Amino acid sequence: MTHETMNAPAAPREGVRLHPVTVKKVIWETDDTFTLQIDLGALGNTFNFLPGQFNMLYVFGLGEAAISISSDASQTGTLAHTIHRVGTVTSGLAQVKRGDVIGLRGPFGAGWPITAARGKDVCIVAGGIGLAPLRPVMYAMLRERTAFERIILLYGARSPLDILYRVELEEWAKEHNVEVLVTVDRGDSSWKGYIGVVTTLFSYIKLDARATVGYVCGPETMMKYTIDEMGRRGLAEDQIYLSMERNMKCAVGFCGHCQYGPEFICKDGPVFALPRIRHLLDRKEL
Amino acid sequence: MPLKKPKVAVFKFASCDGCQLSLLDAEDELLLVAGAVDIANFPEASRRVVSGPYDIGLVEGSITTPHDVERVREIRKQCRVLIAIGACATAGGIQALRNWKDVKEFTRTVYASPEYISTLDRSMPVGSYVHVDFELRGCPINKAQLLEVLNAYLNKRKPTIPTNSVCMECKLRGSVCVMVAQAIPCLGPATQAGCGAICPTFDRGCYGCFGPMENPNTSALAAQFEGLGLSRHDIMLSFRKFNAYADAFRKESDAHE
Amino acid sequence: MLMNNRVIRVDQLARVEGEGSLIVKMSDGKVADVKLKIFEPPRFFEAFLRGRKFTEAPDITARICGICPVAYQTSSVLAMEDAMGLTVDDQIRQLRRLLYCGEWIESHVLHIYLLHAPDFLGYEDALLLAKDKPDLVARALKMKKIGNDLMTAIGGREIHPVNVRVGGFYRSPRKDELEPFIDRLQWGLDQAIDTAKLVSTFEFPDFETEYEFVSLRHPEEYPLMGGRIVTSSGLDISIREYEFHFEERHVPHSNALHGLERGHGRYAVGPLARFNLNFDRLSPLARQVAADVHIGPVVKNPFKSIIVRAIETVYAYEEALRIIRAYEPPASPSHAVPVTAGIGCGASEAPRGMLYHRYRVTDDGLIRDAKIVPPTAQNQPTIEEDVRLFVTKFAGLPREELTWKCEQAVRNYDPCISCATHFVRLEIQ
Amino acid sequence: MVIIESTELNHLLEGLISRGYLLVGPTVRSGAIVYDEIRSAEDLPRGVGDEQLPARYSLRRRDDAMFFGYGVGPVSWKKFLYPPRLTMFRATKAGKGFTITPGETEPRPRTAFVGVRPCELNGIIMQDKVFLGGPYVDGAYKKARDNAFIVAVNCTESGANCFCASMGTGPGVTKGFDIALTEVLQGKRHYFTAEAGTSLGKEVLGALSTREATDPEAKAGLDAVARAGTSQVKRMDVRDLPQLLNDNFENPRWDDVAKRCLACTNCTMVCPTCFCSTVEDSTDLTGTHAERTRKWDSCFTMDFTKVAGGNIRPSTRARYRQWLTHKLSNWMNQFGTLGCVGCGRCITWCPSGIDLTAEVDAIRGNGVHA
């Protein structure tokens, strides 16, 4: 736990307490992905998080899932989660209606080291739902837009219909001078943009290798190719950060499920500086 | 829960009735179940038959006759969710032992009128003829697991039915390994949990009534059995029992033929 | 269809274990044909028992029937011990009886309340009955659970117990595992007495016939296992002589064999047979209850088997109490079994009647051949005859009622179709 | 250091009972020595010894009256500190929401662990690091730990599967106990040397009629413990172990062990340091009451590494590798020590007789199968 942005609580505390929180709003982003806006209620006064941190969300009787916080960390009393429906718990969350109560534990893990990017260019690469944990990074940077040089966002979705946060992406590009490039695996008749995996977008941008910080989140293979690409373009490994994912039960380093070699994704990550896990990335079945 | 109670039906093929009896044996929960669902077709318990379609169909027994093949296909059409219960429905059951014999031959020798006996060569699991949504193991099934599966489908979640070894359950309940401490051959390390590791707590080895666990290493276990003095024939017999036709057990028994 | 040329059909008999149907054909107002069709597919147990180890018989034959696995386990271990010339000591024998009492309690209470009583009370099943009489069904479930829990305590689980072996048990229960049953059994006993009173108030069709009853008989005990085989016509033979006097025939309409007594024809096994042939072996309390509900010592109305079952349930609770109170764990849970070649026979009283096993074992301990005669196969001709006589007598009843009553006449025997279709015997010399 | 005569051992236990402790200690059940509730020294397996080999365990009668003349059995103390199953919370639907009540409402009894071996004590200390040493603490563990009184017993004999000497975790205790005993039996002389490790331990000892040990008495105990260490036949070469395993991620030995490994989870269940768990959520049939149960889990199960897209470690090869590498390499990064205390349980209770020391040797290239 050497991470500068690690939000380790000052005193040891129990990580298991579950808080009932109310869903204020459900926004369907795509066919199978939705954002829950949550009213933290009484918890709101004490709840602070860093971009990149996650919560465990509990659906009554169904279980818990680790979900990154996708809202602006400067807002208090409320937060948002963007969730891809894949299995039991996420399907349960998809049934939730406005006014319903779910359980929440958190926040957990290490966030993105945003201070590391001050005064530099930032290249964010996201695949699919991987954009969700990076959205708070965007909010944080845009709040102090001038503290950063170029902000580049490379984003890959499965199809045009799977693109998350469409309105915001356009707004970031138009109003905040963010270089947003979006590609899809499969286009459709209305799609005029890029087609192909997200790494193909690198050929459309120029990176200043010495002054760029990279934040990467997406499926493991996509991340591997992305850091290779970043490496080829000369980015220093210690300037690249990625967010990892594993099966997770407790989120506080007790259950053992999320071990990634020597790391616990829940407490040492999910965001890691590349050098720390570089040697692990190529290991199969680790 | 939906306003209209989900309709549950129970169907039987070649079997001992024990698995469906588990429902009647759930004395503490039976009336609760009856309150939560509409038991629309359960001949063992009721002469009332509500016609399909059904929300959940529980199928017990293996498929052994051409008529049963037709019947199970029809049942599949009638059931939104089809759950195979027990070793017969999930692996062909003990009667799958005939799969190694020539059934036609011995029906002919025994019956004066063999045409009255209509039977297939093999006793097969339900899943080999129709799509099955969930397979609940055991000879017999564990009634707590049956309730869990029903409960899970009623509450639209995945059933919590571990697929790991009996050993894990054995250790969770604090029993002492009979193979290590008493040199009793035990199929536990290759058998799926679910029974509560009953046999080891009664000082006997597991005989595999819940069928093979997730990727079982039967050959390593057979090697241990050999070390405990079992003959090839004994090893063959131990894998060829209530889940004889389950893939992993079938292969291991054949390897010791 | 003309009234006097009708067909009564019950395509799927409900509240019996297994799958069967009943067809009654009438012509000219007379019953022309009755067929209890058992279409449950055959499972060939006797065939695949050949070549298995003798030690496997209790586990394998238990799978013939999930309702009475203890009966199969008991008859098979008795037969194997007979073949090997082994007699188990009394403590083990008592423990076997105790396990068997668990099965009787479970099975009888199941049949009385969940399968049979709804007929008398006009309900299609016990769950509907529970809507009107929740306390009654709740009580039944609680009574039944005692039997199941007893089987679980001794056998590991209620269906296909794992603890029975040739020679005894794998592990004998500790005293503290059985003692908690004392209070529950006491409660159950009171409820069973009450049950006998309750069911004796049901309305019974005026229907009596003559039967050849067959059951085990033991010098001192009400029969559960072992002893001799006796009949109401005076036959008194050892179990080993069973096959000289009884045979099975294959009839085209059924996948179950029909049991017949040589030179006599159909016969009946089950609660009525046991009761009528062993009334004097019942406990004083059970006999008193019988007197109180005005039944016995001989019952010939098959519909009254429900009362007899209740009295046997009284006996089973009482017997279980007696055994637990006197229980001392045996020095060793089982006897070493000397493996010898031989033929052995064993019989016990399943809840539905006598269950006979015979095995031939080779000197390497493998089963050479097996014969299993379950109660339902033995009762099948009698069930058909009951239905024939009943329909003849009550032909005037409205169709729906007659059909229901015919079903009920079948259910009097609590037939277990799964048991009956275990067969296909290979007689290879 | 004081002397407790063997005939007085029960006074120590009575003292603990009178202070309100529930006693848990070794006792014979189902052909093994297990830790279970005991009432007096009578329940200890006096005069019983054990033999352990890979996949073999048996009890034997000793020809003496030693109280602690055996090694560790299949059950470790983690069962009492970190129970196999634990209800974490219950939830009840209320309107659109639900209320949560904690799972454990009964206060835990104060428990005295009698007969904790040095390797096991180290196992407890390792689990302390997992459950108490980080930014988060496990509440249930902490409660149980705070309520535990530890009577450690030094080993004066080593079993064939013991290798604590290699791991630096035995055969004598150095820390973490309330009271530590060494059993000495020389001819007719049978006594325990006793040492307090905490003030509470001192108090408990002080209440007994003891006397200071003479030098020869104390030395006899120390010698016996030392002999247990030097006589140990099983060894683990721990030189650069973390690095070795880290470097051998693709060693062919993993394929070899995968042929023998049953993925049965026994090794992880019996290991005193393994700490993985899973949770099971359930509702009752009406859907209004929910429960969450925590249960021991193992890196050998498939569910352990299931993710939405597939399985991270589908092969037994990878799962065995995860286990061994976690114990003997990654643990060091995570908790600053190796994760194995050399108790040998995983060797004895592996139905396949897989011996981690042999696997390590093979990977080092000097093993028999290398």
Ligand SMILES: Cc1cc2nc3c(=O)[nH]c(=O)nc-3n(C[C@H](O)[C@H](O)[C@H](O)COP(=O)(O)OP(=O)(O)OC[C@H]3O[C@@H](n4cnc5c(N)ncnc54)[C@H](O)[C@@H]3O)c2cc1C
């Ligand atoms: C740090 C972190 C942050 C995440 N952030 C998001 C997010 O913002 N949005 C989002 O949609 N998803 C996110 N995920 C993935 C999400 O946790 C899984 O998709 C989810 O747990 C699947 O649960 P399920 O019950 O719906 O799926 P099921 O397939 O039914 O789950 C099966 C089992 O596998 C486990 N499981 C499956 N996949 C995962 C997984 N990836 N991680 C942990 N356990 C898993 C579940 O716990 C469950 O026991 C994140 C995962 C991690 C580890």
Ligand code: SF4
């Ligand atoms: S231990 Fe094995 S044989 Fe025994 S009940 Fe369980 S699964 Fe069946």
Ligand code: SF4
């Ligand atoms: S890994 Fe094996 S030897 Fe080491 S502590 Fe665990 S069980 Fe004991």
Ligand code: SF4
């Ligand atoms: S190493 Fe041994 S105990 Fe562990 S999972 Fe493999 S076979 Fe089982």
